[in-house]
Amino acid sequence: MLKGGKVGLRARHEDDIPILQTELYDDVVNHSRSDVRPWRPVTPGSKDSRLIVDDKEERHVPFSVVELDGGTLVGTAVLWNIDNHNRSAHIGLGLLPSSRGQGYGTDVVAVLCHYGFVVRGLHRLQIETLSDNAAMLRSAERNGFVREGVLRSSAWVMGEFLDEVLLGLLVQDWKPDTRG
Numbered sequence: 376m377l378k379g380g381k382v383g384l385r386a387r388h389e390d391d392i393p394i395l396q397t398e399l400y401d402d403v404v405n406h407s408r409s410d411v412r413p414w415r416p417v418t419p420g421s422k423d424s425r426l427i428v429d430d431k432e433e434r435h436v437p438f439s440v441v442e443l444d445g446g447t448l449v450g451t452a453v454l455w456n457i458d459n460h461n462r463s464a465h466i467g468l469g470l471l472p473s474s475r476g477q478g479y480g481t482d483v484v485a486v487l488c489h490y491g492f493v494v495r496g497l498h499r500l501q502i503e504t505l506s507d508n509a510a511m512l513r514s515a516e517r518n519g520f521v522r523e524g525v526l527r528s529s530a531w532v533m534g535e536f537l538d539e540v541l542l543g544l545l546v547q548d549w550k551p552d553t554r555g
Contacts, residue, residue, distance in 0.1 A: 377438075405472075451468065521548075
């Protein structure tokens with residue numbers, strides 16, 4: 376397990392999937408705001424769930440996020456589109472509704488930075504988030520990410536195009552103690 380100040384990132388357990396399915400995936404609005412793929416209903420227990428981990432997939436590393444105190448599942452985190460040649464990857468996370476607003480997002484980003492830069496030896500991490508996602512923007516910037524641009528009308532969300540903000544962090548600019 377990778378540990379931050381408040382949360383741990385661990386392998387996805389089979390009993391995490393029904394909770395994540397109900398709390399995150401089945402929330403059509405939340406899913407539509409956090410995934411580039413369109414929402415579609417998935418039968419509970421289906422082997423087609425996007426939450427099931429393929430341990431052989433090298434470019435996509437998903438985690439379950441748990442509280443360090445007690446081990447309660449609080450969400451998901453992922454390092455995706457890992458490019459070993461250019462030494463870059465993207466960061467994503469999703470917190471259960473009951474776990475939002477408690478500083479977990481900032482801690483998750485910090486732990487993903489540690490994983491990307493220290494464990495994987497990456498040079499650059501990137502985040503794309505909707506321009507109105509203040510919590511993710513705060514979490515990223517508290518960890519040293521810099522706004523690099525706006526992707527205008529790049530995300531189709533619930534019947535309208537929304538802007539996305541592109542944030543980047545280079546290993547030489549990363550300060551592990553910026554968590555807050």
